[in-house]
Structures are given as C-alpha cells and as structure tokens.
Amino acid sequence: MGDPLSEVPSRARYAFNTRGFGSHQAIIEFVESGTKILDVGCSSGYLMELLHSQRGCHCCGIEFDPSTAEQAEKKGFRVLRASIENGAGELLKLGPFDHVIFGDVLEHTVNPEKVLNETHQLLAPGGSIIVSLPNIVSLMSRLKILLGWWNYTDMGIMDRTHLRFFSYKSARQLMHDGGFEVERELFVSPLTFHGGRLLEPVQHFRPNLLANQFIFKASPLPISR
Numbered sequence: 001m002g003d004p005l006s007e008v009p010s011r012a013r014y015a016f017n018t019r020g021f022g023s024h025q026a027i028i029e030f031v032e033s034g035t036k037i038l039d040v041g042c043s044s045g046y047l048m049e050l051l052h053s054q055r056g057c058h059c060c061g062i063e064f065d066p067s068t069a070e071q072a073e074k075k076g077f078r079v080l081r082a083s084i085e086n087g088a089g090e091l092l093k094l095g096p097f098d099h100v101i102f103g104d105v106l107e108h109t110v111n112p113e114k115v116l117n118e119t120h121q122l123l124a125p126g127g128s129i130i131v132s133l134p135n136i137v138s139l140m141s142r143l144k145i146l147l148g149w150w151n152y153t154d155m156g157i158m159d160r161t162h163l164r165f166f167s168y169k170s171a172r173q174l175m176h177d178g179g180f181e182v183e184r185e186l187f188v189s190p191l192t193f194h195g196g197r198l199l200e201p202v203q204h205f206r207p208n209l210l211a212n213q214f215i216f217k218a219s220p221l222p223i224s225r
Helices: 023-029 046-055 066-074 112-122 139-146 168-177 200-205
Strands: 036-040 058-062 078-080 097-103 123-134 180-188 213-220
Touching (some): 023 123, 023 180, 036 046, 046 058, 112 123, 112 168, 123 180, 168 180
Parallel strands (some): 058 078
Antiparallel strands (some): 180 213
C-alpha cells in the first residue's frame, strides 16, 4: 500500500505520530494480529493501512470529512461517511469488531460518555476499545497557563476543535462512565531514551506531569446482577 504518510492531508498529518514509540505506534502495539478493527475518525486511512500491513487486521472506518474518507476508500477500506455521534446505528451493519479505536477523537465530541456507551453494541465478545486522549495538565500546559497563555491553535492540545479536556483522573473516569474497565495504559511523552522507550517509572508515578497523551485499552465492565 506504499507510504502511509504520502496521502495524509495536511490538517490530519499533525496527529499521525510515526516515532518509534509515539501514540499511533503504541495503539498498534495494543492490537492483536488478524483482528477486525473499526477506526473512528479514520481520516485518509493511514492508521488502518499500518494495521493492515503490520498486524494483518481487517479494517474499516468512520469519517465525517468526505474528502479524506474518499482517500481511505481509494486504499481499499470500507468507510462510513458520518460522525460517530450519529452513525453508530449504521456501524452495526459492519460489525461486530474486536477493537474499536478512538485515536485523538473523543475530545472532539460533545458527549464522549454517550459515544462510549453506544460502542458496546459494536464489540464482539471479548472485544475492547483503544483510546488516546491528550493531557491538558502536563508540565508544559501548566507552565503556559501560569504565564497567562491560553490561545487556541490549529493543532495540538489547544486545538480549536477540542470540546473536552482531560487529566489522567478525568480520562480514567471517562472510561468508567462509558462502561469500560481499563486493562492496559500507556503514557506518551517527549521525554524518551533508548530508541524511544519512555521514562516509565516517572511516568507512572506522575502521569499528569510528564505525559502528553494517555492511551488506554479497555474492556466492557461486567454487567452487575
């Protein structure tokens, strides 16, 4: 399928992290080989392309923007042109899925708790969600706020299209409120060494301080009887 970056639109390209231990590579590491994947907000299909080539996954996506959805379709992926906030019913026809991926998506939704609760019906037995969320209370963000800097930008943590902001605690709470239990978590930080390995002991001790993003793999909470 070629270079996955070759057709990534400029608006979406900033979110595509190709570093050895960046957010998208971490998402791929959470995915089992040969599984069926739904990529929410799939853009031009760059993550689906990597999942197909590296993991042999069967991927389809949902994308609101018609121009980027068309690019994903040209790569051979089936894409529902809709918003995840109103397209869950149509996705039932494409599922069920082993993994539903929300890569830098939920912060753009009006009601992410509702989105997650509606995702349960899309999952196959034993399925899980993989979620990446930006951290608004990282050290860099705190310093900027302390200095009185709160300017929205076209990309990054202060993306002007972000509707919700999360700390580690509120991100975990979102998973719970959406009916999911976190099984694995990873913190993405610019502080890396040894080919990209994170400062894991420090990260886990103070995730809010050093992490730029939180990545969770979560399964549905047991149904209480």
